[in-house]
Amino acid sequence: GQGVEQPAKLMSVEGTFARxxxxxxxxGFNGLSWYQQREGQAPVFLxxxxxxxxxxxxxxxxxxxxxxxxxYLLLTELQIKDSASYLxxxxxxxxxxxxxxxxxxxxxxxxxx
Amino acid sequence: GxxxxxxxxxxxxxxxxxxxxxxxxxxxxxxxYWYRQDSGKGLRLIYYSITxxxxxxxxxSEGYDASREKKSSFSLTVTSAQKNEMAxxxxxxxxxxxxxxxxxxxGTKLSVL
Numbered sequence: 001g002q003g004v005e006q007p008a009k010l011m012s013v014e015g016t017f018a019r020x021x022x023x024x025x026x027x028g029f030n031g032l033s034w035y036q037q038r039e040g041q042a043p044v045f046l047x048x049x050x051x052x053x054x055x056x057x058x059x060x061x062x063x064x065x066x067x068x069x070x071x072y073l074l075l076t077e078l079q080i081k082d083s084a085s086y087l088x089x090x091x092x093x094x095x096x097x098x099x100x101x102x103x104x105x106x107x108x109x110x111x112x113x
Numbered sequence: 114g115x116x117x118x119x120x121x122x123x124x125x126x127x128x129x130x131x132x133x134x135x136x137x138x139x140x141x142x143x144x145x146y147w148y149r150q151d152s153g154k155g156l157r158l159i160y161y162s163i164t165x166x167x168x169x170x171x172x173x174s175e176g177y178d179a180s181r182e183k184k185s186s187f188s189l190t191v192t193s194a195q196k197n198e199m200a201x202x203x204x205x206x207x208x209x210x211x212x213x214x215x216x217x218x219x220g221t222k223l224s225v226l
Contacts, residue, residue: 004155008153031213033213033214033215035215035217040219040220041219042117042203042217042218042219042220043156043203043215043217044217045214045215045216048213048214087155087156089156091213100158100161100171101156101158101215102155103148103155103156103157104155105153105154105155106155
């Protein structure tokens with residue numbers, strides 16, 4: 001069926017990296033976005049990708065493979081404050097919801113000292 | 114910069130009660146959204162408004178009404194609160210319906226006794 005899948009939890013260590021995976025299945029594709037949401041806070045936009053490949057934005061990088069319906073968000077040089085939920089959202093062009101965003105459940109990243 | 118303000122931050126209601134959540138934005142954005150966030154589920158779209166005086170149903174509109182009183186404000190009404198219901202309602206806005214970057218408010222946390 002149509003949807004966006006993310007692992008619920010991910011753990012990593014301060015100073016290393018974390019890769020948050022997202023797979024999607026949609027009837028059309030018009031871009032994928034990543035948001036960061038800290039506990040009790042508003043989701044904050046991080047990145048939007050529509051072309052295949054790696055998009056390097058410094059601390060955050062995003063990768064997209066449209067043929068595989070797959071994206072990841074890569075966080076490098078992790079800090080404790082990177083502990084948050086990371087939401088993947090895909091714009092489904094032709095789905096039953098119309099040209100609107102479909103969100104994954106969010107991956108809760110815990111960064112340990 | 115701008116800000117999205119949601120009121121109240123916490124809302125406690127009784128079963129069957131009609132409850133109203135408010136959202137204000139000073140970005141001068143055309144499009145506004147109401148999402149519901151439940152634990153273990155992705156954000157689900159309740160209502161959205163492409164521009165002032167417009168109203169569109171999302172996937173989860175049953176049990177809710179919405180009103181775009183003016184360009185800067187978008188209200189959501191729970192028509193009859195369900196017992197033991199608990200969720201966070203997030204308001205968001207974008208410059209235009211086609212714009213990818215959503216700006217979110219901090220949310221209203223609803224608890225129904």
